[in-house]
Amino acid sequence: MPEPDAGVIARRAEIAAALREIVPGEGVIAEEDARRPYESDGLTAYRTLPLLVVLPSTTEQVARVLRYCRDHKIKVVPRGAGTSLSGGALPLADGIVLGMGKFNRILEIDFANRCVVAQPGVTNLGVTLAVQHAGFYYAPDPSSQIACTIGGNVAENSGGVHCLKYGLTANNVLGVELVTIDGEVVRLGGKHLDSEGYDLLGVTVGSEGLLGVVTEVTVRILPRPTSARAVLIGFPSSESAGSCVAAIIADGIIPGGMEMMDKPAIHATEEFVHVGYPLDVEALLIVELDGPKAEVDHLIGRVEAIARQHRAMSIRVSESEEERLAFWAGRKAAFPAVGRISPDYYCMDGTIPRKRLPEVLARTARLAEKHRLRVANVFHAGDGNLHPLILYDANKPSELERAEALGADILRLCVEVGGVLTGEHGVGVEKRDLMDTMFDQIDLDHQMRLKCAFDPDGLLNPGKVFPQLHRCAELGRMHVHGGKLAFPDIPRF
Amino acid sequence: MPRFRPKDEQELAKVISWAAGECESLEVIAAGTKVGLGRPVEAPHVLDVSGIAGIEAYEPEELVLTAKPGTPLAEIESLLERSQQMLAFEPGDWGPLLGEAAGRQTLGGMLACNLAGPRRIKQGAARDHLLGFHAVSGRGEAFKAGGRVVKNVTGYDLSKLMAGSYGTLALLTEVTVKVLPRPEATGTLVLWGLEDERAVAAMTAALNSPHEVGGAAHLPGASAAHVLPGASRAATLVRVEGPGPSVEARAAALRHELRDFGPAELLPDAVAAAPWRELAEVRPFAGDHGPIIWRISVAPQSGPAVAAVIARSLDARVFFDWGGGLLWCAIAGGSADGGAEIVRAATRAEGGHATLVRASPELRGRVPVFEPQPPALAALTRRIKESFDPQRILNPGRMYWGF
Numbered sequence: 001m002p003e004p005d006a007g008v009i010a011r012r013a014e015i016a017a018a019l020r021e022i023v024p025g026e027g028v029i030a031e032e033d034a035r036r037p038y039e040s041d042g043l044t045a046y047r048t049l050p051l052l053v054v055l056p057s058t059t060e061q062v063a064r065v066l067r068y069c070r071d072h073k074i075k076v077v078p079r080g081a082g083t084s085l086s087g088g089a090l091p092l093a094d095g096i097v098l099g100m101g102k103f104n105r106i107l108e109i110d111f112a113n114r115c116v117v118a119q120p121g122v123t124n125l126g127v128t129l130a131v132q133h134a135g136f137y138y139a140p141d142p143s144s145q146i147a148c149t150i151g152g153n154v155a156e157n158s159g160g161v162h163c164l165k166y167g168l169t170a171n172n173v174l175g176v177e178l179v180t181i182d183g184e185v186v187r188l189g190g191k192h193l194d195s196e197g198y199d200l201l202g203v204t205v206g207s208e209g210l211l212g213v214v215t216e217v218t219v220r221i222l223p224r225p226t227s228a229r230a231v232l233i234g235f236p237s238s239e240s241a242g243s244c245v246a247a248i249i250a251d252g253i254i255p256g257g258m259e260m261m262d263k264p265a266i267h268a269t270e271e272f273v274h275v276g277y278p279l280d281v282e283a284l285l286i287v288e289l290d291g292p293k294a295e296v297d298h299l300i301g302r303v304e305a306i307a308r309q310h311r312a313m314s315i316r317v318s319e320s321e322e323e324r325l326a327f328w329a330g331r332k333a334a335f336p337a338v339g340r341i342s343p344d345y346y347c348m349d350g351t352i353p354r355k356r357l358p359e360v361l362a363r364t365a366r367l368a369e370k371h372r373l374r375v376a377n378v379f380h381a382g383d384g385n386l387h388p389l390i391l392y393d394a395n396k397p398s399e400l401e402r403a404e405a406l407g408a409d410i411l412r413l414c415v416e417v418g419g420v421l422t423g424e425h426g427v428g429v430e431k432r433d434l435m436d437t438m439f440d441q442i443d444l445d446h447q448m449r450l451k452c453a454f455d456p457d458g459l460l461n462p463g464k465v466f467p468q469l470h471r472c473a474e475l476g477r478m479h480v481h482g483g484k485l486a487f488p489d490i491p492r493f
Numbered sequence: 494m495p496r497f498r499p500k501d502e503q504e505l506a507k508v509i510s511w512a513a514g515e516c517e518s519l520e521v522i523a524a525g526t527k528v529g530l531g532r533p534v535e536a537p538h539v540l541d542v543s544g545i546a547g548i549e550a551y552e553p554e555e556l557v558l559t560a561k562p563g564t565p566l567a568e569i570e571s572l573l574e575r576s577q578q579m580l581a582f583e584p585g586d587w588g589p590l591l592g593e594a595a596g597r598q599t600l601g602g603m604l605a606c607n608l609a610g611p612r613r614i615k616q617g618a619a620r621d622h623l624l625g626f627h628a629v630s631g632r633g634e635a636f637k638a639g640g641r642v643v644k645n646v647t648g649y650d651l652s653k654l655m656a657g658s659y660g661t662l663a664l665l666t667e668v669t670v671k672v673l674p675r676p677e678a679t680g681t682l683v684l685w686g687l688e689d690e691r692a693v694a695a696m697t698a699a700l701n702s703p704h705e706v707g708g709a710a711h712l713p714g715a716s717a718a719h720v721l722p723g724a725s726r727a728a729t730l731v732r733v734e735g736p737g738p739s740v741e742a743r744a745a746a747l748r749h750e751l752r753d754f755g756p757a758e759l760l761p762d763a764v765a766a767a768p769w770r771e772l773a774e775v776r777p778f779a780g781d782h783g784p785i786i787w788r789i790s791v792a793p794q795s796g797p798a799v800a801a802v803i804a805r806s807l808d809a810r811v812f813f814d815w816g817g818g819l820l821w822c823a824i825a826g827g828s829a830d831g832g833a834e835i836v837r838a839a840t841r842a843e844g845g846h847a848t849l850v851r852a853s854p855e856l857r858g859r860v861p862v863f864e865p866q867p868p869a870l871a872a873l874t875r876r877i878k879e880s881f882d883p884q885r886i887l888n889p890g891r892m893y894w895g896f
Binding site: 110111112113114115135157159164168170171180184185186187188191192193194195196197198199200202203205206207223225226246247249250253291292293294298299351354355380384385418419421422423424426427431435439442444446447449450451452453454465476 | 513555557577607609618621630632636643644646652657662663675677697700702703704705738742743790792794795818819844863864866869876877880884892
C-alpha cells in the first residue's frame with residue numbers, strides 16, 4: 001500500500017472539523033472505537049484504521065466532500081456494505097472511508113420501463129424484494145446478496161450463479177449518477193439503452209471505486225421465470241463432469257445455473273445440511289433450468305440423456321420446489337460448511353476455459369500438497385469461474401502465509417491455462433500484485449491512464465487494482481523531441 | 494491520398510507510431526461500409542485495417558470466438574451457423590442503409606460502432622459480448638485488456654470502452670467475442686393496425702410477461718410492408734425463441750395475454766425469423782436514399798411521445814424497435830439542420846440520446862452527429878480520448894468536433 005502521509009494523519013482533527021461543515025452531526029466519525037468497525041471488509045486478513053469515516057446522505061454532500069478531498073489532497077476509499085472479498089474497501093490510515101450506507105432508498109420502481117432506480121446503499125436482494133410482488137426480480141445474485149449493496153455490485157461488477165444466462169452487473173445496469181473527485185455530478189446512461197458517446201457506464205462498472213463515487217443506480221428488472229427445476233448429477237471423475245458440462249452447452253442449452261462441487265466440498269456440505277448429496281461420487285453437478293414449464297420439462301429430459309452418455313453415477317431431478325431448493329441448499333451453504341471443517345478458509349476466484357477444468361483441479365491438488373494444505377472446490381461450471389476454498393488455521397504459525405502462497409499459485413495456474421485472475425470478486429489489494437501475470441506494463445499503463453482521465457491526483461482508492469502507482473504526468477508523457485516524436489520514417493507496406 | 498494497409502499488429506503499430514511522431518492524422522477504414530457514419534474525418538492519410546483479418550480460434554463448447562477484426566462478419570456468422578451458434582446481439586448490416594454494398598462489413602467495424610439488433614433488449618449489444626481484445630492505441634503501443642472467458646473482472650472493462658468508440662481511441666488487432674447457441678425455433682406474432690401508443694402498450698404487456706420475449710417492434714402504416722411483404726397497415730411484432738415445444742407454448746400464451754389488442758397472427762415458421770433481420774438492417778429506410786435518418790434511444794414508454802413531437806414539426810416517418818425504446822426516424826428534405834433541433838429537444842425532454850445516422854457529409858460536419866454532452870461529461874470524454882490518443886491522430890473529429 002502507499003506509504004501513509006504523516007502530515008495528513010496529524011491533521012485528523014482539522015479535517016474532521018472541515019468535513020463536519022459538509023456532513024453535520026454523526027456523519028463524520030473520528031473516535032477510534034467508532035472507526036474500528038470499518039477497519040476491514042470481507043477480506044478480514046487485512047486491516048487498517050481509516051483516518052476518518054464520513055457517512056454522507058445526499059449527492060450534494062458527496063460532491064462537496066470529494067471536492068474538499070481533492071483540494072486538500074486527501075485519499076478516499078468508497079465503501080458499500082463492506083462485503084468485498086478482495087479488500088476493495090480496505091481503508092487507508094491517511095484516507096477517509098466514504099461510507100454510502102445512508103443512501104439506502106429505492107427512488108423509483110418503473111414496471112412499464114422494466115427498471116428500478118435505487119440509491120447505491122440498497123442491498124442487492126432489496127431490489128428484488130421491492131419488485132417481486134409484481135413478478136419481477138433483479139438477476140445478478142452474488143451469494144452475499146442479503147448484505148451486499150447495489151453500489152458495491154457496480155464497483156465490483158458482481159456476478160452470481162445465474163451469470164451465464166442473465167449476465168453480470170455490467171449487463172444489467174442501465175445508468176448511474178457518478179460524482180467525480182472534482183465534485184462534478186455526471187449521469188451515465190438512464191432508462192434507455194447504450195451510450196451516446198464513449199461507454200463510460202461500461203468502464204465505471206467494475207472499476208472498484210477508482211474512478212468516481214456512484215450515488216444512484218438504474219438497473220433493469222426481469223419478469224421472474226414461471227418455473228425452475230434442477231438436476232443433481234453425480235460423476236465418477238471431474239473429467240466426466242466437465243465433459244458433461246461441455247456437451248450440455250454444445251447441445252445448445254444455456255442453463256439458468258450450472259454448479260459443480262468436488263468431493264471435499266460435497267462431503268463438507270452434506271455433513272452440514274443433510275440434503276442427500278451422493279457421497280460416493282468424485283464430482284457433483286447441479287444443473288438448473290428455468291423458464292416456461294414447457295421448455296424446462298423438455299430440456300430436463302435432454303440434460304438427463306446427456307448426463308447418462310457421460311457416465312453419470314446418479315441422476316436426480318427435482319420434482320417439487322422444496323426438492324429444488326434442497327439441491328441448492330448444499331451448494332449455497334458450501335462456504336459455511338467448509339468453515340465448519342476448518343478454522344479458516346480462503347476463497348479464490350479465478351476463471352478458466354471450461355475444458356481445462358480436470359487439469360486445473362488435478363494441478364490444484366498437487367499445489368495444495370506442496371503447500372501442505374487442503375482445498376475444497378466449488379465451481380460456476382457454466383462460465384468457468386472456479387472458487388477453490390483453501391482450508392487453513394490462522395492460529396498456526398505460517399498457515400496464513402502458506403494459504404496466500406497457494407492462492408497465488410492457483411491464480412497463476414488459471415492465467416497459464418488461458419483464464420483470468422478474478423471472475424467476480426475483483427482485484428482489490430488481494431490480487432493486485434498478480435496483475436503482471438496477466439498484463440504487461442504497457443497494458444497496465446493504458447488502464448492507469450484511464451484512471452488519470454477521471455482522477456489525475458490518484459486520490460480515489462489508491463493501492464487497489466494496480467501494483468505500482470505512477471504519476472499521471474509520467475504516464476501521459478510521450479518521448480517528444482522538438483515537438484515531434486522519434487519516428488521519422490514513413491512505413492510502406 | 495496516401496494509404497496504409499498494414500497486415501498485422503506490428504505493421505499497424507509502426508504506422509501509428511510514425512503518425513503520432515509526425516502528428517499526421519489517419520482516417521481509419523476497413524470494408525468502408527460505415528464510412529458515412531459519424532462526422533466526416535479530415536485526415537491526410539487513410540489507414541485501411543482490413544488486412545488484419547482471419548479467424549484465430551473458435552471453440553463452440555467454450556462459447557467464445559477469437560478473430561482478427563478485419564474478418565468479414567459474414568464469414569464469422571456462417572462459421573457460427575455451422576455449429577448452430579450465433580452472435581446473440583444480432584448486429585445488422587447497415588451497408589445498404591448508408592448507401593454501400595451489403596454483406597461486406599467487418600467484425601471490427603461492427604464492434605467499433607457497437608451495433609445491436611432487435612435482440613438487444615434480451616441479450617445486450619456488441620459491448621456486452623466483447624470479452625477481450627488486443628489493440629494499438631494512438632500512442633502507437635500494442636496493448637491488451639479483458640480476456641478469453643465470459644466471467645472476468647480483472648482490471649477495467651476496456652472492452653466496453655472500445656465498443657462504440659468508432660476507432661478514435663485504439664485500433665483493434667484481435668478480439669474475443671462471446672457466442673451463444675442459435676434458437677432452435679422462432680415464433681413471431683403480429684398484431685395489426687395498432688396506433689403507436691397502443692402498440693407500445695401491447696409490447697410492454699408482452700415484455701412484462703414471463704414468456705421471455707426476445708424481440709418487440711412496431712412498424713406504423715406503410716413501413717410494415719418493408720418487413721412483411723404485402724402488409725397494408727401498421728404491424729406490431731413480438732418474438733419468442735427457444736426449443737420448439739417452448740416456442741409453441743409461449744406463442745400460444747402470449748396470444749392469450751395480448752387478446753385485448755386484437756387477434757395476433759402467428760407467422761408461419763418459414764418466415765418467422767426474416768423480419769427481425771430486416772429490422773436489424775433498418776430495411777424500412779434502406780431503399781430510399783433521400784431522407785435523413787436519426788436513431789433515437791429512449792425509455793420504451795417514451796418512444797411514442799418523442800415520435801409525436803417530431804411528427805408535429807417535420808415530415809417524418811418512424812418505426813420502433815426494442816419495445817418502443819429505439820426509434821428510427823426518416824426525415825424528408827426541407828429542414829436546414831436535418832431536424833436536429835426538434836429531434837434533440839424531443840429526445841432531451843424524455844431522457845435519452847439521438848444519433849444522426851445518415852446525412853450528407855456537409856450536414857454531418859455542421860450538426861453534431863452524436864448527442865451533445867453536458868460540460869463535465871464532455872471534458873471527461875476529451876480526457877479519455879487524449880489518454881489513448883494524445884496527438885489526436887485516430888479518426889479526429891469522427892465523434893466530436895475538434896478531436
